[in-house]
Amino acid sequence: MNNVRSVPNENNDDGIIISSASNVFYLCGYDCGGDGTIVSSNGKTVLFTDRRYTEEAARRVNAEVEVRDGGLPEIAAFFRENGAKRISFEAEAVSCAEYTRLKDAISGVELVPTVGAVEKLRAVKSSRELSRIADAQKITDKVFEEILPLIKEGITEYELAAKLEYAIRSKGAELAFDSIVAFGTNGSSPHAHRSAAVLKKGDLVTMDFGAKLDGYCSDMTRTVACGYVNDAQRSAYGAVLEANTLCVAKIRAGMTCREADSLARERLKIHGLDGYFVHSLGHGVGIDIHEAPYLSQRSDEVLTEGNVVTVEPGVYLEGLFGIRIEDMVVVKDGCCIDLTGSDKDLIIL
Ligand code: ZN
Numbered sequence: 001m002n003n004v005r006s007v008p009n010e011n012n013d014d015g016i017i018i019s020s021a022s023n024v025f026y027l028c029g030y031d032c033g034g035d036g037t038i039v040s041s042n043g044k045t046v047l048f049t050d051r052r053y054t055e056e057a058a059r060r061v062n063a064e065v066e067v068r069d070g071g072l073p074e075i076a077a078f079f080r081e082n083g084a085k086r087i088s089f090e091a092e093a094v095s096c097a098e099y100t101r102l103k104d105a106i107s108g109v110e111l112v113p114t115v116g117a118v119e120k121l122r123a124v125k126s127s128r129e130l131s132r133i134a135d136a137q138k139i140t141d142k143v144f145e146e147i148l149p150l151i152k153e154g155i156t157e158y159e160l161a162a163k164l165e166y167a168i169r170s171k172g173a174e175l176a177f178d179s180i181v182a183f184g185t186n187g188s189s190p191h192a193h194r195s196a197a198v199l200k201k202g203d204l205v206t207m208d209f210g211a212k213l214d215g216y217c218s219d220m221t222r223t224v225a226c227g228y229v230n231d232a233q234r235s236a237y238g239a240v241l242e243a244n245t246l247c248v249a250k251i252r253a254g255m256t257c258r259e260a261d262s263l264a265r266e267r268l269k270i271h272g273l274d275g276y277f278v279h280s281l282g283h284g285v286g287i288d289i290h291e292a293p294y295l296s297q298r299s300d301e302v303l304t305e306g307n308v309v310t311v312e313p314g315v316y317l318e319g320l321f322g323i324r325i326e327d328m329v330v331v332k333d334g335c336c337i338d339l340t341g342s343d344k345d346l347i348i349l
């Protein structure tokens, strides 16, 4: 796994071009910040990048990969040297303008679009990848513990988000994504943009954040309360927690993504809250914060061992509040293992 030869060659093409930055990192082990292309033909694999990256890349790429300084003309020459006539390219990673430039540069060669070939491999994590994801989540758990005493009446969403992100970066990690911090009524938008809103007693605080370590992401959401909770908040929190824990207990290999999503939806229905669960249950996490598989009503995909997915049921009541509890689990040995260590019981600060 983790090399170009393991990418399915369904069209029997005699060459492949990998342009997606995340797929390049997955296949060669080095992140060129989006300025690298992997090409392979005739048993040879080359990473073409520029002088900003070639030196470090040569030290860090997987053994089978050769690093060269170059762009489109050099890529075209590589395929000519290897006599390639049909080359597959990643349709979702190449813009229309890039496709036109590629076609002009490699004239006389048939370009065949492919979708999701590397992403399919990435959905099943190796033990090395799993340990990187688990380490990223450990940082996220530690940040949550540190941030709780700072959640006080009077703080703004901007300030709390900045403190969260400072804590992640101080531990040597990157941000897996821009953190979501939403107070009170702002929480009813699942992906609310942070604002100057000031925390007051009776508000729920939703924090969705994650660290990225050694190229791998973590993702967690916790909802806590400031001062006190009313009955509606308390019972909705209990329902979301039930849905979360039920999914963590039941998700396993062999289940479809739709079945996983239904577990949460049906549990929230018992509480009359399924109509307020306005997004899907979860998504894969790895090099990208959102990647295959997607736990949704629209997916018949079957979960397999080694998938890392989030379990993030939520309810969103417009003009009132929002609650989401998100853990990250790995599908393993007939069950799933929760990689998230942070407490899920309702915390009132
Ligand atoms: Zn999240």
Ligand code: ZN
Pocket (backbone or CB within 6 Å): 219, 283, 310, 312, 326
């Ligand atoms: Zn998520």
